[in-house]
Amino acid sequence: MRVLVTGAGGQVGRAVLASAPSHVSVTPCTHAELDISTERAAIDRVLQCRPEVIINAAAYTAVDRAESEPDAARRVNTEGPRNLARAARESGARLIHLSTDFVFDGASAVPYPPEAPTRPLSVYGATKLAGEAAVLEGLPERSIVLRTAWVYSAGGRNFMLTMLGLMRSEGSVRVVSDQVGTPTSARSVAEAIWRVVDLPDVRGVHHWSDAGVASWYDFAVAIGEEATEMGLLAREPAVLAIATEDYPTPARRPPCSVLDKRSLMAFGLQPIHWRKRLRSVLQEIRDG
DSSP: OOEEHHHHHHHHHHHHHHHHTTEEEEEEEOTTTOOTTTTHHHHHHHHHHOOOOOOOOOOOOOOOOOGHHHHHHHHHIIHHHHHHHHHHHHTTEEEEEEEEEESOOOOOOOOOOOOOOOOOOOOHHHHHHHHHHHHHHHHHSSSSEEOOOEEOOSSSHHHHHHHHHHHHHHHHHEEEEEEOOOOOEHHHHHHHHHHHHTOHHHHHHHHHHHHHHOOOOHHHHHHHHHHHHHTSSOEEEHHHHHOEEESSSSOOOOOOBBOHHHHHHTTTOOBHHHHHHHHHHHHHHOOO
């Protein structure tokens, strides 16, 4: 099976490449190799590669900077997916498009199912939602929108690595405790994507994250505990819980964005608890 992966240099993109099954021939495209916001470039690359499946992991993910750079976010998060949907329509490929929990306002007290009403609070969330619509409208019979949340990995830029750096240098961190979601390993997202690749009847919007629920404070405490136990930190750091209002940011975050994963669990996928996945990622860092 021929698969084209856009955003191959990002966290999920790298995890997708690392976990590719043996029966798949992958063509990776980083942003430098393919700017999906350029329609002609996207169509030409897809027609050249003739993939059976396109995995779009490319995104503008600078959530706060997007508030002052809405056009840049829109080009990648909205126009890019629209271009890939057009390319997939011309070539006959399926398109798996990665999206985010930031399409929700976080006001729900229960996990969001895929069909829940959306109400993004930020430019980032709004551009990602518009990208979803572009994919679903442009390729209704052969597209999958896969929303995930709080993604981290052993490389790149993410909350876990930021916390480790601060814990080493400062010995303590202040972390928001009133925003709740599910920390999710990039490897978990990649495994779900490959499972969907092998399920040709799956289409529409689905959710995937690791199992369990945590606040950013809970996540930071777990990072400190696990990293200390593994020897990545000399001593367990102090983690101070603060409120969102004590850490103002340009972009508003959904206060509770836990995702309901049952639509994919019906196909046999089983999520792993976020704390177990955290240990695996920290072990990857420790072992080099």
